[in-house]
Amino acid sequence: MDPIILGIAVVNGILLGGLYGAVALGLSLIFGVMRVINFAHGTFLMIGLFIPFWTWQLFGLNPYVAVVIAAPALFLLGYAIQSVIIAPLFERERAMVLEPLSVLLLTAGIGLILDNLALMAFGPSVRGVQMPFASKTLWIGEMLNINYARLMAFLVSIAIAVGLTLFLSRSDLGRSIRSTAQNRDAAALCGINVRQVYNITFGLGCAILGVIGCFMVPFYYVSPTVGLSFGIRSFITVVLGGIGSIPGSILGGLILGVVESVAGQFVTATSASIFSFVIFILVLLFRPTGLMGMKV
Amino acid sequence: MPANRESRSVLIGAGAIVCACFLLAPIGIRGEYYLHVLANILFFAYMACAWNIVSGYTGQLSLGHSALGGIGGYVSTLLFIYLGLSPWLGMLVGGFTAMLVGVAIGFPCFRLRGPYFTLTTIAFAEILRIWVENTDEFMGLELRGAQGLLVPLKGNAPLLFQFDSKVSYYYVILVMLLMVAAVTWWMEQSRMGFYLKAIRADQDAAEALGINSTRYLLSAMALSSFLTAMGGSFYAQYFRYINPERNMGLDFSIEVALMGIVGGQGTVIGPILGAFLLTPAGEISRSLLGGKLMGLHLVIYGLVLVLAVMFLPKGLIEPIGRLFGSRRRRPTEAPAVRTAS
């Protein structure tokens, strides 16, 4: 294998992996704090992609600017869904089992509803934003080609991860979230409004997808089914990196991206995805905390 | 069984009426379409019950069961195509194959708990599905990968598990459903069921009491896999076509799990009720709304689902159980000993 080609595959894998990591961030957060598998995660990403698309289509707004609309909108949506629909069920189940099972199904149902509302409202067509900037690339040497839009998305992913880590470690709210994640009953005993923490966490997880969406839209596509392919991949990323660990999520994404990219040079892409699942299972069995996760 | 004699006789009476209805249904129903819908419902009820044997009674949610069904379907179909072996027998071979695969998967999976278990079952199922999808030929057998397998048409061949009329298929799946319900009930009453209840309530405590949880969990998995695979063979014979995407895919696993949970997991008739609610809900909303606004019928279906999960967290079985004055504590009512940490 030509080392240059391998190197290029690694670089491409890193760029893509950063994106996977960022998409998985919200999932990791929600999973880590609430122990909920959010099956509607891909759906929120889809909404996060549609908002900047529509602001571009209808108002000519640059998707990067649309962050100020998408992030709050998704935060509110996540907050609302969590507090109104999920919370009552969650609290009922919480008394019985540690990891709420029905909540998983509830999120699946919510995902189904939102997916199809989007289908009803926007139609099934695949859309894309046409921005001259999005096609500009950076050439390094003759063969390595980095798309600016993807690079931006990668940098933003890292920025979000850093920002989120700082927020969780430095701010009061962040500390509340972390302590709730560690032990919700003890946190409640310390006077933390656990329900509010959950609402904010869910909203935050969705808001992250709003930001990512704005930075993905220039080079990706938008459709009611766009979230599907990110669904399982996000879970693999989260598990690989470690539940509840923000840097772990990015690291997991990077590893996944590089493995997919490099494996794709040796075997066909379809077989390479089996690799990802095998790694996923091995990590779960032999190192369930993931690479950087907290004790489960 | 409900506590007092009066409730019990009402229950038995109701049960008898229901069974009689089902046995006589083909005579009363006009049109093969309704029979088809019923057979469909019974098929999903069967799959939900088979799934329930492991997921309902161990408390570990498996979302990879479709792969086991797919294995059943593929094995019986391949044996039919290459050896001319009747799918009646092929079904059993498929069952045994799936049983081996299920136990092999269960062994590592049961070391995990909760959502990790679920995610791992999904991962295993996806690996199997992707492998089949990308394999055109395996050891000389044409698997045709993503194109799927067509079951050779033999017209009306009862010995080869092919019938012209829906009625025969209806009775076959009805018998299969009764069988799986009987097996579930027997298991529930047996020592295995007793131990599984203990494991489900608190696995660590059960093990501390000397219960070999691995043995019982894997037994449940083996039983469930065998029955699920037989369902997969039925599907292959009913629709005469199987492919990895539909028969081994995540969608199918989720559909079946939903019925089990909405109906009431860990009970004998819970999954059957779930299938009777969700399958017609899907069918009716699609027939009324399918052609109108795109996706509307799925929104309605999703709403039914969300409402069912929100207001019937223990499943449909709960209000119906209360109806019969059942004072029996259900497995989910056992308080969790573990604290949140």
Add this chain to the structure above:
Amino acid sequence: MMKRVFLIAIILGLLAVPFGMAQAGEKVDEIRIGVVVPLSGIGATVGAQMKTGATIAADEINNQGGIKALGGAKLKLVIGDTQAKPDVAASEAERLIQRDNVQVIIGSYQSAVTIVATEVAERYKTPWVVLASVADRITGRGFKYIFRPCNLAVYDAKEQLEAIKALSQETGKAPKTIGLFVEGTEWGKSHAQNVRTLLKNYGYDLVFDEAYTPGQADFSAQILKIRSKKPDLLIVAMFTPDHILFNKQYMENKLDLPFGLHSVGSGAEDPAFYAATPPKAVEYMFVQEDFQIDITDVQPWTQGVSKKAKEVLGYDLNAYVAQGYSNVYIIVDALERAASADKEKLREALAKTNITSGPALITGYNKIAFDATGQNVDSHGAISQNLNGKRTTVWPASNRPQGLKYVWPIPAWKDR
């Protein structure tokens, strides 16, 4: 006690729902055509296009007085959503045939879905006119009620290779090596298999042959591989989202394919693909589809249909709208000849179809006539090249606009 009996009754009532669903009333003077297509999930775009084409045709017929041979009987379309799942499609077919009493059905795009649903139709002796499904097996089972106006999968592959051969012969410049890059499920892989089988007759070397998982987010890895293998020409089979991403990256990476990118439809037939991809990324691309894309120029009467499609869908006539439209006209032609709503007579009339002119040929075929297996042997697609943002037919030569200068080989990226 009474409360319990009452509640039991309710439960039995619930259980009885499937038993008691109301029967639709039978109407006289009406021909019901079932339209069984994906209207949610994957493929919903295409399903919507097919439904639109069929609706436009049905409206036209009804406005012109319905089926003359049946005393002006109107057409009624009964829609079913397959959700892209074979068992759901089978249920829809059952319902349409048994409960809604349709005389004939059209559908269903995905081959896996069509295979199962057409078997239901065959069992109930209901004619079925296939929409867009190319799998050989659909007409290869000895069924009598299934008719396919559009291409067999192997025709698509053959046409691509024939076009390459024709353009090579006309210009004297031929490619030597070919690459195949297809989506990894049913359609893509069967197309790849067909190309591989036919390749022997054309003498090209296959230097790259891979499948990808639909929904892939990044094609850089494969573009890298393709670049290192240096095929003269790349044949692709991709769905819309993948095609958008691939073309964008193919442009950004300046992947040079001297004899072009040859796409066999689906994504490349979707107007949404062109709306979402920069024009430079689709320049000079060759597209094979079961439709002559510039037919509105060549046959002006089609512009009316295109306009109506635009009102509903927001974009012009495309292959799937045309097929939906054409299938309805094929059925109408058969109904007029059968002069009966009886399914048997309709089937016989369909088997004897011989259309050489008229609205049914909106797809660009020269003739529609079904052989013993139900396949239209005169179906053919057309290959277009994207020149200056306009897709223009380059093959077959008889469909090519007069004096067209196509581009063969295509310029390298640095020369554009």
